[in-house]
Amino acid sequence: MTMNSLDSVEIKAFIPAHSFDRSQQFYQDLGFTLKSSGHGIAYFCHGTCSFLLQDYYNAELAKNLMMHLLVTDIEAWWIYIHKQDLAQRYNVKLSAIQQQPWGMREFTLTDPSGVLWRIAENV
Numbered sequence: 001m002t003m004n005s006l007d008s009v010e011i012k013a014f015i016p017a018h019s020f021d022r023s024q025q026f027y028q029d030l031g032f033t034l035k036s037s038g039h040g041i042a043y044f045c046h047g048t049c050s051f052l053l054q055d056y057y058n059a060e061l062a063k064n065l066m067m068h069l070l071v072t073d074i075e076a077w078w079i080y081i082h083k084q085d086l087a088q089r090y091n092v093k094l095s096a097i098q099q100q101p102w103g104m105r106e107f108t109l110t111d112p113s114g115v116l117w118r119i120a121e122n123v
């Protein structure tokens with residue numbers, strides 16, 4: 001066995017969904033593309049980023065899960081989400097953009113199941 005045999009291709013997180021249909025619509029409204037859905041798993045991607053939404057919910061897991069999405073234009077993302085009125089439509093939290101001491105500008109967004117997304121841009 002060589003190290004080339006141990007090459008990896010991709011890593012994806014499984015995101016829990018309290019309401020699978022509602023969460024699928026939320027992520028599509030957020031700008032992710034639904035590539036496939038079946039057997040309790042929905043595959044979402046945006047550019048080279050992807051994750052799996054699962055028709056499974058555990059409140060403790062959802063409220064302690066955090067995703068980080070690195071983007072090239074933080075203002076464009078925040079304006080898009082704001083114009084989509086996602087916070088109001090889905091009763092979720094959207095923060096203002098903040099400068100972080102670790103060299104990023106970011107905002108947070110919760111999904112309908114309570115998963116926290118940190119959407120950030122390197123400064």
